[in-house]
Amino acid sequence: MSLNDAVTVTITDLTDKGDGIGQLDGRTLYVSGALPGEQVQVRLHGVKPKYAQGELLAVLQPSPDRVANFCSHDECGGCQIGILDYAAQLRLKRQRVQQALAAKGLSAEVAACLGMEEPYAYRNKALYAVQATANGAELGFFRKQSHALVRCDDCGIQPALTAELVATVRDWLQTHDIAGYDEAAHSGTLRYLMLRDGRLSGQWQLVLVTLGETLPEVADLLARLARFPQLHSVVQNINPQRGNRILGFSNRVLLGEEGIHDTLCGLDFYLTPLAFYQINPPQTSVLYQQALAACGLGGDETVFDIYCGIGTISLCLARQARRVVGIELVPEAIDAARANAERNGLDNTEFHAGAAEAVVPALYAAGYRADVVVVDPPRKGCERIVLETMLQMAPRTLVYVSCDPDSLARDLAYLTAHGYGLQSVQPVDMFPHTLHVESVACLHRWE
Numbered sequence: 001m002s003l004n005d006a007v008t009v010t011i012t013d014l015t016d017k018g019d020g021i022g023q024l025d026g027r028t029l030y031v032s033g034a035l036p037g038e039q040v041q042v043r044l045h046g047v048k049p050k051y052a053q054g055e056l057l058a059v060l061q062p063s064p065d066r067v068a069n070f071c072s073h074d075e076c077g078g079c080q081i082g083i084l085d086y087a088a089q090l091r092l093k094r095q096r097v098q099q100a101l102a103a104k105g106l107s108a109e110v111a112a113c114l115g116m117e118e119p120y121a122y123r124n125k126a127l128y129a130v131q132a133t134a135n136g137a138e139l140g141f142f143r144k145q146s147h148a149l150v151r152c153d154d155c156g157i158q159p160a161l162t163a164e165l166v167a168t169v170r171d172w173l174q175t176h177d178i179a180g181y182d183e184a185a186h187s188g189t190l191r192y193l194m195l196r197d198g199r200l201s202g203q204w205q206l207v208l209v210t211l212g213e214t215l216p217e218v219a220d221l222l223a224r225l226a227r228f229p230q231l232h233s234v235v236q237n238i239n240p241q242r243g244n245r246i247l248g249f250s251n252r253v254l255l256g257e258e259g260i261h262d263t264l265c266g267l268d269f270y271l272t273p274l275a276f277y278q279i280n281p282p283q284t285s286v287l288y289q290q291a292l293a294a295c296g297l298g299g300d301e302t303v304f305d306i307y308c309g310i311g312t313i314s315l316c317l318a319r320q321a322r323r324v325v326g327i328e329l330v331p332e333a334i335d336a337a338r339a340n341a342e343r344n345g346l347d348n349t350e351f352h353a354g355a356a357e358a359v360v361p362a363l364y365a366a367g368y369r370a371d372v373v374v375v376d377p378p379r380k381g382c383e384r385i386v387l388e389t390m391l392q393m394a395p396r397t398l399v400y401v402s403c404d405p406d407s408l409a410r411d412l413a414y415l416t417a418h419g420y421g422l423q424s425v426q427p428v429d430m431f432p433h434t435l436h437v438e439s440v441a442c443l444h445r446w447e
C-alpha cells in the first residue's frame with residue numbers, strides 16, 4: 001500500500017468528526033465524505049504504519065441513507081453529516097448514546113432521538129470569522145479541520161436574513177478597506193461578526209468583534225444597516241487577546257440596546273453578547289420539557305440547577321417548585337439569571353456564582369439540601385466532587401442534561417454504582433446535520 005494508490009474499501013463506521021472509517025491491510029482508513037455501509041474508491045495519502053487517509057474518488061455502492069447535501073457548501077466544516085438522510089442521522093445519534101452507555105456497562109433503554117420536523121435554518125446564532133486576504137477582508141466559516149475560510153453567507157442552518165447582513169458587512173468592509181484579522185501577526189481591525197436572533201421576539205443583534213478600540217466608518221455601517229428594522233442591537237465587542245476565545249469582555253453599544261429579548265417556554269430572557277443561550281430554540285423547548293417532566297415536580301420541592309447559565313432551566317423549574325437554587329461559573333451569567341428571574345416575577349429563586357466543585361460542597365456544608373437536582377455541565381461532564389456532594393444530598397431524583405454521551409456515561413456509571421437507578425435516557429437533536437447529540441437522563445434514588 002503506498003501513496004496515490006487507488007483502492008476500493010468498505011466503510012463500516014464514522015469518526016466523531018464525521019469521516020468514514022474502513023480497514024485496509026491492517027490499517028484504519030479515514031475517508032471524508034463516505035458513509036457506513038458504502039463501498040468507495042479512494043486515493044491514498046498520508047499512509048502511516050497504523051492508519052491512512054483516503055480521498056474519495058467515487059462511491060461505488062452508495063448507502064441507502066445517502067442524500068444530496070441540503071446545503072451548497074460541501075467544503076464548510078460546520079455540518080459533518082449533511083449527506084445522511086435526517087431519519088438516519090437520528091438513528092445514528094441514538095446509537096451513539098447506546099454505545100457510550102454500553103461501554104460503561106450501562107444497559108438502560110435509550111429512547112428514539114427527538115428530531116425536528118424542519119431541520120433547517122434552526123440556529124439563532126452565527127459566528128463568521130473575518131480574515132485579511134489579498135482581496136481585502138473576507139468573512140466566512142472555517143474549512144474542515146483548518147482555519148482557512150469558506151464563504152458561506154447563505155448557510156443552510158441559519159435563517160435567511162443572515163446572508164443579507166453578512167453581505168452588507170462585507171461590502172462595508174471592502175468599500176472602506178477595513179482590515180480583517182491576521183491571526184499570525186495578531187493585527188487587523190475586525191475579527192468576527194456575530195449575529196443572534198430572538199426567534200420568537202423577532203429581534204436581531206449584530207456584534208462586531210474588534211481587536212482594538214478603533215472601528216472606522218461606523219456611521220456608514222449604521223446607515224447601511226438602517227434598512228433592517230429587525231436589528232435591535234448593534235454592539236462593538238473588543239477582544240485584544242490572542243487565541244481561540246471569540247468575545248472579549250468589553251462592549252460598546254453602537255445602535256439600540258446592549259441586548260435583545262427572546263421568549264423561551266413562555267418566559268422572557270434578555271440576551272447580551274456574552275450570554276450563553278441554547279442555539280436551537282424549538283428543540284430547546286423540547287429538551288427543557290423533557291428535563292422538567294423527568295423532575296416530576298409536585299410544587300413543594302427544593303431543586304438545584306447546577307451549571308445554570310443565564311437561568312433558563314432554573315426559571316422553568318421555578319414555576320413548578322417551591323424553591324430553585326442555580327449555580328454557575330460565569331458571574332455575568334448569574335447577574336443575567338437574577339435579572340431574568342426578576343423580569344419574570346419568579347422570586348423563589350436564588351443564584352450563586354462560582355465553580356460548581358466549590359459552590360455545591362459549600363452550600364451543602366451550609367445546610368442546603370435538594371429534593372431534585374438538575375445538572376447541565378459542559379462537555380467534560382461533572383467533577384467528581386460535584387457528584388459526591390449530590391449523593392450526600394440524596395435527592396429523590398437526579399436529572400442529567402448532557403451534550404457529550406461519553407462523559408454522561410462515565411458520570412451515570414458512578415451514580416448508578418452509588419444508590420441511583422437509571423430510569424430513562426432521552427436523546428434530543430439540538431444540532432441537526434452535525435454529530436452532536438444532547439441527552440436527558442433521569443435517575444431515582446433506590447429507597
Ligand code: SAH
Nearest residue numbers: 276278307308309328329355356376377378
Ligand atoms: N443550563 C444552561 C447552560 C448549560 S451550558 C442552559 O441550558 O442554557 C453549561 C454551563 O456550565 C455554561 O453556562 C458554563 O459557563 C457553565 N460552567 C462551566 N464550567 C463550570 C463549573 N466548573 N462550574 C459551574 N458552571 C460551569
